[in-house]
Each structure stands twice: as structure tokens, then as C-alpha cells.
Amino acid sequence: MRQVTLIPGDGIGPEITEAVKAVFRAANVPVTWEEENAGQTTFDSVGELIPQTLIDSLNKNKVALKGPITTPVGKGFKSVNVQLRQMFDLYANIRPAKTTPGITSRFENVNLVLFRENTEGLYSGLEIFDERLQIADSISRVTRVGCEKIVRAAFEYAKKHNCGKITVAHKANILKNAGALLLRVAAEVAKDYPTVQMEDKIIDNMCMQLVMKPEQFKVIVTTNLFGDILSDLCAGLVGGLGVVAGANIGDDIAIFEAVHGSAPDIAGKGIANPTALLRSAIMMLHHIDLKEEANRIEAALEATLANKEECTGDLGGKASTMAFAQNIISKL
Structure with a gap:
């Protein structure tokens, strides 16, 4: 069983994170989550943007999955994403872009x-x-x-x-x-x-x-x-930030992340699209050599994306975040 640091983020982050966790559970992925957070939400609760507990978790687990974190524009604190990349020398930002049947482009x-x-x-x-x-x-x-x-x-x-x-x-x-x-x-x-x-x-x-x-x-x-x-x-x-994966990789530590924003305008409504974070999680599985699980989840995701009715509103469907996740689960 591999332990992975989980950073839910803020805005829609916690919702799409729950969707990914549900898919992982249904696919019996041998991963356990050590949940830590960062950003404004963490600062409000513990007085630190990047708490020491998160730093310790990353140093121990070496791999993390991160939801979106709000960065103030033109004021306020420096991007947490940039700070984490520099702190752990995550020198390679890797972003695949691939045409997917069912996604309009x-x-x-x-x-x-x-x-x-x-x-x-x-x-x-x-x-x-x-x-x-x-x-x-x-x-x-x-x-x-x-x-x-x-x-x-x-x-x-x-x-x-x-x-x-x-x-x-x-x-x-x-x-x-x-x-x-x-x-x-x-x-x-x-x-x-x-x-x-x-x-x-x-x-x-x-x-x-x-x-x-x-x-x-x-x-x-x-x-x-x-x-x-x-x-x-x-x-x-290939369809926008809501459908692409992203990774920040160094020699020792890797953080896989949703590359879109935290979308506070729709936070809490249960309508956010978890595809980007799930695809980043699939990248993470390949990185830690859980390729069979990665391929199973990717096949189920792509089969769901091919049917607009089973997708969230931004992809032309009417499914909620968790209903979309359940549609993926049904195809595992």
C-alpha cells in the first residue's frame, strides 16, 4: 500500500478531490491518503500558507495529489504553487494535451x-x-x-x-x-x-x-x-483546462495537480468537473508504477467522456460532480 499526500485545495478543490477518492476506492487502488492542505484556508485556520505538517508529509511520502489553490491577483501572498515548486526543486512541469473523443474541440x-x-x-x-x-x-x-x-x-x-x-x-x-x-x-x-x-x-x-x-x-x-x-x-x-492533467516533478518529489483555478463562483454547488484532477491522478499512478490501475481508470474515464449525457455541465451533460464519478465507476 502506497501512502500519498493529498492536498484538497480550496474553492471546488475539496469536491473534485472527493470524486477522485471515490473512483480510487472503487478501483481498489492500493493507495492511502495523508491529507494536508495549503493556501488561504490553511492560513485562516493555522496561520501558515504552507504548514510544516505538509512539508513533513511531502518529504516523507515523496508523492502528492493537489487540488486547485486560489492565488490573489496583483496583491496578497505569493502563489503557493510557485512556492512549493521552488521549495522542493520541482523543476519539470509536465502537461500532456491529447484529443479525446467526446470532448468538443x-x-x-x-x-x-x-x-x-x-x-x-x-x-x-x-x-x-x-x-x-x-x-x-x-x-x-x-x-x-x-x-x-x-x-x-x-x-x-x-x-x-x-x-x-x-x-x-x-x-x-x-x-x-x-x-x-x-x-x-x-x-x-x-x-x-x-x-x-x-x-x-x-x-x-x-x-x-x-x-x-x-x-x-x-x-x-x-x-x-x-x-x-x-x-x-x-x-x-483539446477542450480546456478542465480536461488536462499536470505534474510538477523533481529528482525526489512529485506533485500532481489540477491545473485549472479554484472556481469559487461554483464552489459548494456540486457541479464541478473532476476530469483534470482525475487525469493528474492517473499520471501519478503511472509515476508510482501502478500502471494497471491507471489504465483501468483511464479507460473508464474516456468511455464516460464519450457520452456527453453522463458528463458535467461544462462538457455538455447534466451530471453532478459525484454522479459523473459514479458514471466512471460503473465502467471500471
Whole structure:
């Protein structure tokens, strides 16, 4: 039996978490949950955004499943997600985007994975604000070590899954240092993977290519800010943030998460779609080598998604969060 840290989050987080737990129970997944939380809800109750009990749980269990946590816009505390990534050096943000029968999209045959560097770049937290002059400076810190970690992770994935090609997205034509370093390191790492073709695209062209012919891409690797933008773009190609998985992975610890927001406007109504968190949980099962359980749940989920009437309202159905979960359970 494998123990996993469970972070329900806030907003709709607790509801979609319960749905995932129900599916896991029905599938007899050999996982036990150690529940800890973070964010505003935790701060209100114990006075800490990231309590020591959560840190201890992550250090012990090494794997976590996390629901959405609200981040204030332009004020308040720093993103809990960013803090956790930096605290545990979860340098690889991995976001698959795959066309699913039954989910409405403008595109077909999309099947790609984005590797986003997760701890550096413009999200390093190196910001200066001159109150008198009203000037804000943000420093994009990019390191050779950070570039090599994320690039090698992407190449390893491409090699393992026989993807054949990897695309490096950058802005080296303008950012001669911060943009070029990733590209230089990628060219060096590519020599260790002769079976994987490497190409590079300037980020603005990359965005255009993704919305014109997304099926040409298999594995994409890029820096933090560009990856944040591209990951949502790629989610939009296959139905939106409510149906895609996400993972933050380091050398020792991995946190799998729903990548959408906490949706406080529908919290408590029992209508939230748990697909993103369930798909992240399926990624987690593959990570801890429970592949048979992962495949069973994925097959049941996809069979349910193929029938709109059995889905939640955002997917065109009328099912509640838990009714949707029960529809998945009935197909295990």
C-alpha cells in the first residue's frame, strides 16, 4: 500500500478531490491518503500558507495529489504553487494535451506533451519596484543547470515514448542571453539522443504553428513564462483546462495537480468537473508504477467522456460532480 499526500485545495478543490477518492476506492487502488492542505484556508485556520505538517508529509511520502489553490491577483501572498515548486526543486512541469473523443474541440489528432522549466526565469521572484519613479523591474534568471535539467527530462521522455522529435521554444533572437542559453544547452544535450530529432522555434511563431497545425508537435520544451502561456494554449487545443492533467516533478518529489483555478463562483454547488484532477491522478499512478490501475481508470474515464449525457455541465451533460464519478465507476 502506497501512502500519498493529498492536498484538497480550496474553492471546488475539496469536491473534485472527493470524486477522485471515490473512483480510487472503487478501483481498489492500493493507495492511502495523508491529507494536508495549503493556501488561504490553511492560513485562516493555522496561520501558515504552507504548514510544516505538509512539508513533513511531502518529504516523507515523496508523492502528492493537489487540488486547485486560489492565488490573489496583483496583491496578497505569493502563489503557493510557485512556492512549493521552488521549495522542493520541482523543476519539470509536465502537461500532456491529447484529443479525446467526446470532448468538443476545433482540432483533431493533437497528442503532445509540454515540458516547462518550473523554478527559474521571470518567476524567480527577483522583482524591484521604485515607488518614486513608478518603475517595476523583473529579472529573468536562467541557469545552465536549470536548462539542462528540463531539457534532459524532455529528451528522456521523447526517447522512452518513441516520440522521434522534440521542439525547443525560445526567444533567442531578442533575448541574446536569457533566451539563447536554453537553445545552446538543448543543442548540446541533443547529441546524447541520436534517435530524437531536435528543432527550435521562436516563441511567437510557435504559438502560430500550434493553432494552425498542432498535430506536427510531439514534445515541446521551454522556459518558465513561455511554458506557462503555451501550456494553457495547448489545453485550449483539446477542450480546456478542465480536461488536462499536470505534474510538477523533481529528482525526489512529485506533485500532481489540477491545473485549472479554484472556481469559487461554483464552489459548494456540486457541479464541478473532476476530469483534470482525475487525469493528474492517473499520471501519478503511472509515476508510482501502478500502471494497471491507471489504465483501468483511464479507460473508464474516456468511455464516460464519450457520452456527453453522463458528463458535467461544462462538457455538455447534466451530471453532478459525484454522479459523473459514479458514471466512471460503473465502467471500471
